[in-house]
Amino acid sequence: MIADFLQQFTDTFFGFNVFRYITVRAALAAITSLLLSLLIGPKIIRLLHKNQIGEEIRHDGPESHLSKSGTPTMGGLILLGSILISILMWARLNNFYIKIIFISTIWMGLVGFIDDYLKVVKKMKRGLVGRYKFAGQILLGLFIGSLIYFNPEMVAKGLNNNTSIPFFKNLEIQFGILYIPIVILVITGTSNAVNLTDGLDGLATGLIAIAMLAFAGMSYVTGNVNFSDYLNIVYLPGSGELTVYCLAIVGAAMGFLWFNTHPAEVFMGDTGALALGSTLGTAAILLKKEILLVLIGGVFVMETLSVIIQTTYFKYTKKKTGAGKRIFKMAPLHHHFELKGWHESKVVVRLWIIGILMALLSLTTFKVR
Secondary structure: OHHHHHHOOOOOOHHHHHHHOHHHHHHHHHHHHHHHHHHHHHHHHHHHHHOOOEOOOOOOOOHHHHHHOOOEOOOHHHHHHHHHHHHHHHOOOOOHHHHHHHHHHHHHHHHHHHHHHHHHHOOOOOOOOHHHHHHHHHHHHHHHHHHHHOOHHHHHHOOOOEEEOOOOOOOEEEOHHHHHHHHHHHHHHHHHHHHHHOOOOOHHHHHHHHHHHHHHHHHHHHOOHHHHHHHOOOOOOOHHHHHHHHHHHHHHHHHHHHHHOOOOOOOOHHHHHHHHHHHHHHHHHHOOOOOOHHHHOHHHHHHHHHHHHHHHHHHHHHHHHOOOOOOOOOOOHHHHHHHOOOOHHHHHHHHHHHHHHHHHHHHHOOOOO
């Protein structure tokens, strides 16, 4: 809104013309959300402390985590507040892509907030019942999938039900009406994957920042007719505005890490994890990079697979032998490394490094065609 307001006065002061550039507004969005995180973070943490809104550590986790009991949770409010205020200031709110991803963040943020509220305020151990969480994710996926699939402009351009194939020039898959279930799967999968990964101080926050930085670059080239033509990727008019959104998340995550790194002063809780996870999935959907998301969010995929493999193998061996066996010392994967003797900070940094390598590898797919 600020950008639109100031741009009206370009005749009075030509310098205001810079706000028409996505790069300028994206940089301002990142700086704004970073500063907002640092500014409102201590206030929200004190408020959470005052109201005794602390995390209850599960007893079947690593023993070293028991000392974290009582650490303020619902810190996702810091992230969401910083992101949304920054977007309201610097993004084009009439942009189709911004509207969709904005709704995605708010909707799953609300679902996560209800879950956290029931767990830490109402002391309901299970929080929001799992089927209600899934219902929220499915409804969001159905809404986004339908908006894209039935959008007249996208239908006219043949962009309403397709996804790009990495490493191949101008190769796409058309899903037809199955595109909507695919969107539901991506939204549900990413929001749950980020939630599962949010088990160590700073782990999910840092990985989200890395993934969103990669998507910021992809948004910019996808929304630029010259760059998309040069790189032989699908051109999506207006999608460049997602660069502003992605960098706002990067800035907010960097600010949140100030309080979330080991030893964490606050956890993001489901309020932040579900919201950021659904936003990550929505970004991939809007940019037609659903398949590439598996590579960009590789650590999230590994964490989720470790849980699936562990659970499946345990049930299988219990049925066959009467005694369940485990492949990992504990799932998700980050707990396995902790129980192997790695310090929490070492696990986090090493998984960040893997996340960076996967993000860089994903960017190479734009030229390796």
